Amino acid sequence: MPALPYSITISNEERTYLRSLIKTRTIQAQVVDRARMLLWKSEAKTDKAIADGLGVSVNTVRRCIDRYLNNGINLAIFDDERSGRPVEVTDDAKSWIVSIACQKPCDPGYAAELWTLAALHKHIQMHAEEAGYPRLKTVTKPWLQKYLKKMDIKPFKIKYYLERKDPDFENKMHDVLPVYKQVEMQLDDDGNIIIPDSGHLTHTVSYDEKPGIQAIANKYPDHNPTEENGYVRRDYEYVRLGTLSLLAGIDLLTGEVIPLVSQSHKSSDFIRFLKILDAKYPEGDTIRLILDNHSAHTSKETRKFLATLPEDRFVFVFTPAHTSWLNMIESFFSKMTKQMLKGIRVNSKEELSERIYRYFNEINADPIVYHWTYKMDEIDPDEAATI
Structure with a gap:
Protein backbone atom coordinates (compact mmCIF):
# COMPACT_ATOMS: atom_id res chain seq x y z
CA MET A 1 0.00 0.00 0.00
CA PRO A 2 1.60 3.36 -1.06
CA ALA A 3 2.53 5.85 1.66
CA LEU A 4 0.06 8.65 2.19
CA PRO A 5 1.29 12.09 1.18
CA TYR A 6 2.17 14.39 4.08
CA SER A 7 3.64 17.85 4.54
CA ILE A 8 5.83 19.69 7.03
CA THR A 9 5.28 23.15 8.43
CA ILE A 10 8.10 25.66 8.12
CA SER A 11 8.12 29.26 9.30
CA ASN A 12 8.25 32.24 6.94
CA GLU A 13 11.76 33.00 8.22
CA GLU A 14 12.89 29.45 7.42
CA ARG A 15 11.25 29.64 4.00
CA THR A 16 13.11 32.88 3.19
CA TYR A 17 16.37 31.35 4.43
CA LEU A 18 15.93 28.20 2.28
CA ARG A 19 15.18 30.27 -0.81
CA SER A 20 18.28 32.38 -0.23
CA LEU A 21 20.39 29.21 -0.07
CA ILE A 22 18.99 28.03 -3.39
CA LYS A 23 19.96 31.34 -5.02
CA THR A 24 23.52 31.26 -3.63
CA ARG A 25 25.84 30.23 -6.48
CA THR A 26 28.89 29.43 -4.36
CA ILE A 27 27.19 26.98 -1.98
CA GLN A 28 27.46 23.18 -2.24
CA ALA A 29 24.97 21.44 -4.55
CA GLN A 30 23.77 19.03 -1.84
CA VAL A 31 22.85 21.99 0.38
CA VAL A 32 20.73 23.42 -2.44
CA ASP A 33 19.06 19.99 -2.93
CA ARG A 34 18.23 19.69 0.77
CA ALA A 35 16.76 23.19 0.80
CA ARG A 36 14.50 22.23 -2.11
CA MET A 37 13.47 19.01 -0.32
CA LEU A 38 12.23 20.99 2.68
CA LEU A 39 10.46 23.59 0.55
CA TRP A 40 8.76 20.99 -1.64
CA LYS A 41 7.76 18.91 1.40
CA SER A 42 6.15 21.98 2.93
CA GLU A 43 4.01 22.00 -0.27
CA ALA A 44 2.93 18.39 0.41
CA LYS A 45 4.84 16.79 -2.47
CA THR A 46 5.47 13.07 -2.08
CA ASP A 47 8.90 11.75 -1.18
CA LYS A 48 9.10 9.95 -4.54
CA ALA A 49 8.17 13.07 -6.51
CA ILE A 50 10.85 15.04 -4.67
CA ALA A 51 13.42 12.26 -5.24
CA ASP A 52 12.60 12.04 -8.93
CA GLY A 53 12.76 15.82 -9.31
CA LEU A 54 16.24 16.00 -7.77
CA GLY A 55 17.61 12.71 -9.10
CA VAL A 56 18.24 11.23 -5.62
CA SER A 57 16.90 8.24 -3.71
CA VAL A 58 13.74 8.32 -1.65
CA ASN A 59 15.78 7.44 1.45
CA THR A 60 17.87 10.59 0.95
CA VAL A 61 14.71 12.68 0.96
CA ARG A 62 13.30 10.92 4.04
CA ARG A 63 16.60 11.30 5.92
CA CYS A 64 16.60 15.06 5.30
CA ILE A 65 12.97 15.38 6.44
CA ASP A 66 13.62 13.32 9.58
CA ARG A 67 16.65 15.43 10.50
CA TYR A 68 14.58 18.56 10.13
CA LEU A 69 11.76 17.20 12.30
CA ASN A 70 14.14 15.94 14.99
CA ASN A 71 16.96 18.52 15.02
CA GLY A 72 15.92 21.63 13.16
CA ILE A 73 16.81 23.34 9.92
CA ASN A 74 20.60 23.62 10.29
CA LEU A 75 21.23 19.91 10.87
CA ALA A 76 18.82 19.08 8.07
CA ILE A 77 20.72 21.23 5.61
CA PHE A 78 24.34 20.87 6.73
CA ASP A 79 26.37 17.86 7.72
CA ASP A 80 27.88 19.54 10.80
CA GLU A 81 26.09 21.56 13.45
CA ARG A 82 26.51 25.26 12.90
CA SER A 83 25.22 28.34 14.65
CA GLY A 84 23.39 30.48 12.15
CA ARG A 85 24.24 30.79 8.48
CA PRO A 86 27.65 29.23 7.72
CA VAL A 87 28.26 31.39 4.70
CA GLU A 88 29.12 34.30 6.99
CA VAL A 89 32.64 34.82 8.38
CA THR A 90 32.41 35.80 12.04
CA MET A 151 40.42 47.17 6.16
CA ASP A 152 43.18 49.18 4.40
CA ILE A 153 45.77 46.56 5.33
CA LYS A 154 48.61 46.15 2.82
CA PRO A 155 51.01 43.48 4.13
CA PHE A 156 52.52 43.15 0.64
CA LYS A 157 54.04 46.66 0.64
CA ILE A 158 56.67 48.63 2.56
CA LYS A 159 56.23 52.33 3.28
CA TYR A 160 59.39 53.88 4.66
CA TYR A 161 59.50 56.35 7.51
CA LEU A 162 62.24 58.20 9.36
CA GLU A 163 62.59 57.54 13.06
CA ARG A 164 63.23 60.72 15.01
CA LYS A 165 66.11 59.56 17.13
CA ASP A 166 66.96 63.01 18.45
CA PRO A 167 64.72 63.76 21.47
CA ASP A 168 65.69 67.42 21.23
CA PHE A 169 64.68 67.66 17.58
CA GLU A 170 62.27 70.60 17.88
CA ASN A 171 64.77 72.74 19.83
CA LYS A 172 67.60 72.00 17.42
CA MET A 173 65.37 72.70 14.43
CA HIS A 174 64.64 76.13 15.88
CA ASP A 175 68.38 76.73 16.09
CA VAL A 176 68.55 76.36 12.31
CA LEU A 177 65.40 78.24 11.30
CA PRO A 178 66.50 81.63 12.72
CA VAL A 179 69.57 81.39 10.49
CA TYR A 180 67.31 81.29 7.43
CA LYS A 181 65.33 84.19 8.89
CA GLN A 182 68.52 86.20 9.33
CA VAL A 183 69.47 85.58 5.71
CA GLU A 184 66.05 86.85 4.65
CA MET A 185 66.60 90.00 6.73
CA GLN A 186 69.90 90.67 4.92
CA LEU A 187 68.01 91.29 1.66
CA ASP A 188 65.87 94.31 0.84
CA ASP A 189 62.51 94.21 -0.95
CA ASP A 190 64.28 94.11 -4.33
CA GLY A 191 66.49 91.21 -3.30
CA ASN A 192 69.63 93.30 -2.94
CA ILE A 193 72.10 92.60 -0.14
CA ILE A 194 71.98 95.12 2.72
CA ILE A 195 75.52 96.06 3.71
CA PRO A 196 75.78 96.61 7.49
CA ASP A 197 77.35 99.78 8.91
CA SER A 198 80.46 97.83 9.90
CA GLY A 199 80.97 96.79 6.30
CA HIS A 200 81.43 93.17 7.36
CA LEU A 201 78.91 90.64 6.08
CA THR A 202 77.89 87.23 7.35
CA HIS A 203 77.87 84.82 4.40
CA THR A 204 75.61 81.82 5.05
CA VAL A 205 76.48 78.68 3.09
CA SER A 206 74.27 75.59 3.02
CA TYR A 207 76.80 72.76 2.74
CA ASP A 208 76.83 68.99 2.29
CA GLU A 209 78.60 66.15 0.52
CA LYS A 210 77.30 63.90 -2.24
CA PRO A 211 79.57 60.83 -2.19
CA GLY A 212 79.61 57.84 -4.51
CA ILE A 213 78.83 59.53 -7.84
CA GLN A 214 79.48 56.73 -10.29
CA ALA A 215 81.57 57.18 -13.40
CA ILE A 216 80.02 54.76 -15.89
CA ALA A 217 81.16 54.20 -19.46
CA ASN A 218 79.28 52.64 -22.33
CA LYS A 219 80.64 49.35 -23.60
CA TYR A 220 79.12 50.10 -26.98
CA PRO A 221 78.28 53.57 -28.36
CA ASP A 222 74.89 55.24 -27.95
CA HIS A 223 72.74 55.87 -31.00
CA ASN A 224 71.21 59.33 -31.12
CA PRO A 225 67.55 59.90 -32.04
CA THR A 226 66.62 59.67 -35.72
CA GLU A 227 63.43 60.28 -37.66
CA GLU A 228 62.76 56.54 -37.52
CA ASN A 229 63.66 56.14 -33.79
CA GLY A 230 63.01 59.28 -31.79
CA TYR A 231 64.90 58.28 -28.68
CA VAL A 232 68.44 57.54 -27.56
CA ARG A 233 69.28 53.85 -28.00
CA ARG A 234 71.78 52.41 -25.54
CA ASP A 235 73.22 48.94 -25.05
CA TYR A 236 72.50 47.32 -21.68
CA GLU A 237 76.16 46.57 -20.91
CA TYR A 238 78.36 49.19 -19.27
CA VAL A 239 81.71 49.59 -17.52
CA ARG A 240 82.21 50.95 -13.99
CA LEU A 241 85.15 53.34 -13.75
CA GLY A 242 84.90 54.20 -10.05
CA THR A 243 83.28 56.95 -8.02
CA LEU A 244 83.79 60.58 -7.12
CA SER A 245 82.58 62.71 -4.21
CA LEU A 246 81.08 66.16 -4.53
CA LEU A 247 81.44 68.72 -1.74
CA ALA A 248 79.24 71.72 -2.37
CA GLY A 249 77.62 74.73 -0.75
CA ILE A 250 75.02 77.30 -1.73
CA ASP A 251 75.59 80.92 -0.80
CA LEU A 252 72.12 81.76 0.46
CA LEU A 253 72.57 85.50 -0.18
CA THR A 254 73.61 85.24 -3.83
CA GLY A 255 72.42 81.80 -4.93
CA GLU A 256 75.95 80.91 -6.14
CA VAL A 257 76.82 77.24 -5.77
CA ILE A 258 80.41 76.42 -4.80
CA PRO A 259 81.69 72.95 -5.80
CA LEU A 260 84.66 70.75 -5.01
CA VAL A 261 84.97 67.40 -6.78
CA SER A 262 87.18 64.96 -4.92
CA GLN A 263 88.15 61.31 -4.77
CA SER A 264 86.77 61.11 -1.21
CA HIS A 265 85.03 63.19 1.45
CA LYS A 266 87.41 62.93 4.41
CA SER A 267 88.53 65.66 6.80
CA SER A 268 91.28 66.69 4.39
CA ASP A 269 88.69 67.19 1.62
CA PHE A 270 86.45 69.23 3.92
CA ILE A 271 89.41 71.42 4.86
CA ARG A 272 90.14 71.97 1.15
CA PHE A 273 86.56 73.21 0.77
CA LEU A 274 86.91 75.53 3.78
CA LYS A 275 90.06 76.98 2.21
CA ILE A 276 88.09 77.68 -0.99
CA LEU A 277 85.53 79.61 1.06
CA ASP A 278 88.23 81.40 3.03
CA ALA A 279 89.86 82.61 -0.19
CA LYS A 280 86.51 83.56 -1.74
CA TYR A 281 85.12 85.93 0.88
CA PRO A 282 86.73 89.17 2.14
CA GLU A 283 88.78 89.13 5.32
CA GLY A 284 86.77 90.24 8.32
CA ASP A 285 83.53 88.72 7.03
CA THR A 286 81.99 85.74 8.81
CA ILE A 287 81.34 82.52 6.92
CA ARG A 288 78.47 80.60 8.49
CA LEU A 289 77.95 76.99 7.40
CA ILE A 290 74.73 75.02 7.82
CA LEU A 291 75.87 71.38 7.82
CA ASP A 292 75.23 67.95 9.32
CA ASN A 293 77.11 66.10 12.04
CA HIS A 294 79.49 64.15 9.80
CA SER A 295 82.68 63.23 11.67
CA ALA A 296 84.84 65.13 9.17
CA HIS A 297 83.15 68.38 10.23
CA THR A 298 84.26 68.04 13.86
CA SER A 299 87.46 66.00 13.51
CA LYS A 300 90.72 66.85 15.23
CA GLU A 301 92.21 67.74 11.83
CA THR A 302 89.36 70.15 11.07
CA ARG A 303 89.52 71.80 14.51
CA LYS A 304 93.28 72.24 14.10
CA PHE A 305 92.73 74.10 10.80
CA LEU A 306 90.01 76.33 12.25
CA ALA A 307 92.33 77.27 15.11
CA THR A 308 94.67 78.95 12.59
CA LEU A 309 91.92 81.42 11.57
CA PRO A 310 90.26 84.28 13.42
CA GLU A 311 87.72 82.97 15.91
CA ASP A 312 84.66 84.34 14.09
CA ARG A 313 85.84 83.51 10.57
CA PHE A 314 83.84 80.26 10.43
CA VAL A 315 80.64 79.54 12.36
CA PHE A 316 79.07 76.08 12.13
CA VAL A 317 75.33 75.57 12.59
CA PHE A 318 74.57 71.85 12.84
CA THR A 319 71.26 70.36 11.77
CA PRO A 320 69.63 67.72 14.03
CA ALA A 321 70.44 64.09 13.28
CA HIS A 322 68.57 62.55 10.32
CA THR A 323 67.14 65.86 9.12
CA SER A 324 68.99 66.47 5.87
CA TRP A 325 65.80 68.08 4.53
CA LEU A 326 66.53 71.06 6.85
CA ASN A 327 69.55 71.85 4.67
CA MET A 328 68.77 73.65 1.39
CA ILE A 329 71.68 72.05 -0.46
CA GLU A 330 69.75 68.77 -0.44
CA SER A 331 67.15 70.25 -2.79
CA PHE A 332 69.93 71.31 -5.12
CA PHE A 333 71.46 67.82 -5.09
CA SER A 334 68.07 66.36 -6.00
CA LYS A 335 67.73 68.82 -8.88
CA MET A 336 71.27 68.04 -10.04
CA THR A 337 70.57 64.31 -10.07
CA LYS A 338 67.51 64.76 -12.26
CA GLN A 339 69.00 67.35 -14.62
CA MET A 340 72.58 66.17 -15.08
CA LEU A 341 73.58 62.90 -13.38
CA LYS A 342 70.65 60.72 -14.43
CA GLY A 343 71.81 58.33 -17.14
CA ILE A 344 75.19 60.04 -17.55
CA ARG A 345 77.92 58.14 -19.46
CA VAL A 346 81.58 59.22 -19.52
CA ASN A 347 84.87 57.83 -20.75
CA SER A 348 86.80 58.53 -17.55
CA LYS A 349 86.50 59.86 -14.01
CA GLU A 350 88.25 62.99 -15.24
CA GLU A 351 85.49 63.58 -17.76
CA LEU A 352 82.86 63.10 -15.05
CA SER A 353 84.64 65.69 -12.88
CA GLU A 354 84.88 68.14 -15.77
CA ARG A 355 81.18 67.80 -16.60
CA ILE A 356 80.18 68.34 -12.96
CA TYR A 357 82.17 71.58 -12.88
CA ARG A 358 80.63 72.55 -16.23
CA TYR A 359 77.15 72.02 -14.74
CA PHE A 360 77.98 74.33 -11.85
CA ASN A 361 79.22 76.99 -14.28
CA GLU A 362 75.91 76.77 -16.14
CA ILE A 363 73.92 77.08 -12.90
CA ASN A 364 75.99 80.00 -11.64
CA ALA A 365 75.53 81.88 -14.91
CA ASP A 366 71.95 82.52 -13.76
CA PRO A 367 71.90 81.83 -10.00
CA ILE A 368 68.69 81.39 -8.05
CA VAL A 369 68.44 82.68 -4.49
CA TYR A 370 66.86 79.95 -2.37
CA HIS A 371 64.24 80.99 0.19
CA TRP A 372 63.29 78.75 3.11
CA THR A 373 59.57 78.91 3.97
CA TYR A 374 58.84 75.96 6.30
CA LYS A 375 57.74 77.27 9.75
CA MET A 376 59.29 80.66 9.03
CA ASP A 377 56.15 82.36 10.32
CA GLU A 378 57.01 80.98 13.78
CA ILE A 379 60.28 82.93 13.91
CA ASP A 380 60.11 86.38 15.47
CA PRO A 381 62.24 88.80 13.36
CA ASP A 382 63.26 90.76 16.47
CA GLU A 383 64.39 87.58 18.17
CA ALA A 384 66.30 86.45 15.05
CA ALA A 385 68.05 89.81 14.83
CA THR A 386 69.52 89.36 18.30
CA ILE A 387 70.96 85.92 17.69
Missing part, protein backbone atom coordinates in the same frame (compact mmCIF):
# COMPACT_ATOMS: atom_id res chain seq x y z
CA ASP A 91 33.99 38.95 13.45
CA ASP A 92 36.36 36.81 15.52
CA ALA A 93 37.52 35.00 12.38
CA LYS A 94 38.06 38.31 10.60
CA SER A 95 40.08 39.59 13.55
CA TRP A 96 42.23 36.48 13.34
CA ILE A 97 42.86 37.15 9.63
CA VAL A 98 43.94 40.71 10.46
CA SER A 99 46.27 39.48 13.20
CA ILE A 100 47.97 37.10 10.76
CA ALA A 101 48.22 39.74 8.02
CA CYS A 102 49.78 42.17 10.50
CA GLN A 103 52.64 39.77 11.19
CA LYS A 104 55.63 39.28 8.95
CA PRO A 105 55.67 35.78 7.38
CA CYS A 106 59.04 35.20 9.04
CA ASP A 107 57.29 35.43 12.45
CA PRO A 108 55.44 32.10 12.02
CA GLY A 109 58.57 30.56 10.49
CA TYR A 110 58.55 31.31 6.76
CA ALA A 111 61.58 32.62 4.87
CA ALA A 112 59.90 35.61 3.23
CA GLU A 113 59.93 39.14 4.64
CA LEU A 114 56.55 40.15 3.17
CA TRP A 115 53.37 38.22 2.48
CA THR A 116 52.11 37.56 -1.01
CA LEU A 117 48.36 37.15 -1.38
CA ALA A 118 48.85 33.49 -2.32
CA ALA A 119 51.10 32.77 0.67
CA LEU A 120 48.78 34.51 3.13
CA HIS A 121 45.74 32.71 1.72
CA LYS A 122 47.50 29.35 1.97
CA HIS A 123 48.59 29.99 5.56
CA ILE A 124 45.04 30.95 6.57
CA GLN A 125 43.59 27.81 5.00
CA MET A 126 46.23 25.57 6.63
CA HIS A 127 45.81 26.95 10.15
CA ALA A 128 42.17 28.10 10.25
CA GLU A 129 40.81 24.90 11.77
CA GLU A 130 43.37 24.63 14.57
CA ALA A 131 42.74 28.30 15.36
CA GLY A 132 39.04 27.55 15.76
CA TYR A 133 37.78 29.07 12.49
CA PRO A 134 37.05 26.14 10.13
CA ARG A 135 34.89 28.37 7.92
CA LEU A 136 38.07 30.17 6.78
CA LYS A 137 39.27 26.98 5.07
CA THR A 138 36.86 27.80 2.24
CA VAL A 139 37.45 31.53 1.76
CA THR A 140 38.81 32.44 -1.66
CA LYS A 141 41.78 34.63 -2.56
CA PRO A 142 39.50 37.29 -4.14
CA TRP A 143 37.48 37.43 -0.90
CA LEU A 144 40.66 37.77 1.17
CA GLN A 145 42.01 40.48 -1.14
CA LYS A 146 38.73 42.39 -0.99
CA TYR A 147 38.57 42.17 2.81
CA LEU A 148 42.16 43.37 3.29
CA LYS A 149 41.47 46.28 0.95
CA LYS A 150 38.35 47.15 2.95
